[in-house]
Amino acid sequence: MIEILQWSTLAVCGLVAGARIPSALRGENLTLFWIFALMTLAILLSIExxxxxxxxxxxxxxxxxxxxxxxxxxxxxxxxxxxxxxxxATGGYRLLTGRIGMTVLAVISLSLIALFLMIDSEGSSAGMARVSARGGTDALLVEYYGAAGRAYPAYVSLVLLPAMVRAVRSSLPLPIRTAACLLAVGAVAIAVTLFFPVIPPSWGPAEFIINYTAVLCFIVGLALIWAARVRYGGSASTSRPSTEK
Amino acid sequence: MTLPAKAFQRWLQGIAPNASTADVCRISGIKRTTLAQQLVRGKVAVATVVSISRAYGVNPVSALASFDAYRELAAPVPPTRCELVSQISTPDLLRAVLARSTVDPAGRSSAEPPALSPAPHATSVKNWVEAIDDGELRHRVSAATGVAPQNYSAQLTANRLSPELAVATSLAAGVGAAGGLVATGLITEAEAGWPPDARQAALDSLHDGELTALAGDRLQALGKTLKRQEHDQEQTDKIWENLG
Known part of the structure; x- marks a missing residue:
């Protein structure tokens, strides 16, 4: 079940990244191509x-x-x-790229590297499961290392969340509001990953489901905005918000 | 909101005793699947009754009045002046302002303004409710129907109002029950029993000051709507530029 979810998420993300290649070659919004390409790589690296x-x-x-x-x-x-x-979301943009955002990124990155160096990390396995299975200090360090890895995405999602909620409640065209809703759900899911250490092990697949909900919501949300642009973007003044159902 | 299928069948028997469902659909231009679905669900749309009445030469208002939920429509009440004026479109209202000699003494627009375009217009629902609102109307409608005020406002902003709510609004405001159905475009002015030149007469009876202030209100509302649309468009373009 989890395997199907993982591989199909990989397929969806890879397809979207592939579909962005032509526009990336034309030099349109290269960042978006890189987002999808990096997400594809990330999903690939999270499958055993x-x-x-x-x-x-x-x-x-x-x-x-x-x-x-x-x-x-x-x-x-x-x-x-x-x-x-x-x-x-000017405020959100500053929270990400301004001094605070860069400090958060630097602190988390340095702790991530430091923790990694402290772990005796022999034994390849996704999520370093084999290292934590060995128990002892390494298992504890892997727990901290995982928490550091989840902290930055959670920070970014929490910054995004208010702007997404505002967009959902606005009178923007329906595809954009739907996309904002998906991004908001994804952001909440990422924020919830902060609570992974307190999730009882008996809820086994919960962590996987939350992770992949977040990834899928982000991919589909971003792809939806792109699709809406392809669909309506040609003539800028066609969509009239007041007639949206 | 909808009418019970049983009552509908009984009513249909009354106006087209021997017609098959297929005949009724052909004459009234309703899709057969649509009507079949409404009958199966036991909920016939008000618009269906209106279309069929028109096809068989029956007044849709009296047809609706034969259903329990709409029996208030049976007693025709003439529209108030406010209601009549609310059903004049903003462009027509502005033309009427310019035709007043006090507003434009030079009389450049001396030619008679063209005949009023028929109701409904782009903001007719909202203007109608505003015309009959004593300040507490929305509150009373919401209490009477159980529809949340924000949902009611959302319908008005979208220039929509379900027939049920339209009638409930008329009742709560103490005006003729058919007014809201005209404003939503479900029935025509003539079908509601409004005299053909009633709106023009109401417009002519407005003093220069009243008319100009009213037109000003309409322009202000229009300006707000346009500004919001432009703002939304700007934001949409920005989203597409960054994420498209």
Whole structure:
């Protein structure tokens, strides 16, 4: 079940990234292509088989996991910048790219690297499951390392959330409000990942479902805005919000 | 909101005793699947009754009045002057202002303004409710129907109002029950029993000051709507520029 979810998310994200190649080659909104490409890579690295294959090639000490964390950071930062600028959330944009945002990113990144160096990270497995299975200090450190990895995406989502809620309640065209709603759901899901340490292990698939809900909501939401532009963007003045159902 | 299928069948028997459903659909221009679905669900749309009445030469208002939920329509009440004026479109109202000699002494627009365009117009529902609102109307409608005030306002902004709410609004305001149905475009002025030149007469009876102030209100509302649309358009363009 989880495998199907993972591979189909990978397929969806890969398709969207592929579909952006022509416009990326024309130089239109390159960031958006990179968002989808980075997300595809991130999903690939969170599936066991490809993760192990790549990590083995990199030396087998879970360096791929560290790469995955920074791929996610880059993707979420790009999403944050584009979305706050698009939706006119000036305050949010400053919280991401201003001094506070950069400090948050630097602190989290440095703690992530420091924790990674402290872990005896031998034994490739997605999510460093084998390391935490060994128990002891390493397991605890992996827990902290995971929390640091989730902290930055959660920060960005919380910055995005108010602007998304505002957009949903606005009188903007329906596809954009739907997209904003999906992004808001995704943002909430990412924020919920902060509570993973307190989720009882018996809820096994809950963490997977929350993670993939977030990823799918972001991909579909962003793709929807793009699709709406392709559909209506040609003639800018056609959509009249007051007649939207 | 909708009419019970049983009562509808009984009513249909009355006006077209031997017609099959297929005949009724053909004559009234209603899709057969639409009517079949409404009958199966037991909820016949008010618009269906209106279309069928028109096709069979029956006044839709008296047809609706034969249903329990709309029996208030049976007693025709003449529209108030405010209601009549509210059903004049903003462009017509502005032309009428310019035709007044006090407003435009040079009389450049001396040619008679063209005949009023028929109701409903782009903001007819909202203007109608505003015309009959004593300040507490929305509150009373919401209390009587259980529809939340914000949902009611949303319908008005979209220039829509369900027939049920339109009638409930008339009752709560103490005006003729058919007025709201005219404003929503469900029935015509003539069908509601409004004299053909009633709106023109109401317009002519407005003093220069009243008319100009009213036109000013309408312009202000129009300006607000246009501003909002432009703002939304700007924002949409920005979203597309960044995320499209």
């Amino acid at each position: 088989a490809p993760y192990v294959a790549i990590d083995q090639a990199l030396g087998g000490f879970n360096f791929a996991n560290l790469i995955l964390r920074f791929v996610i950071f880059a993707a979420i930062l790009c999403v944050g910048i584009r979305v706050t600028r698009g939706f006119g």
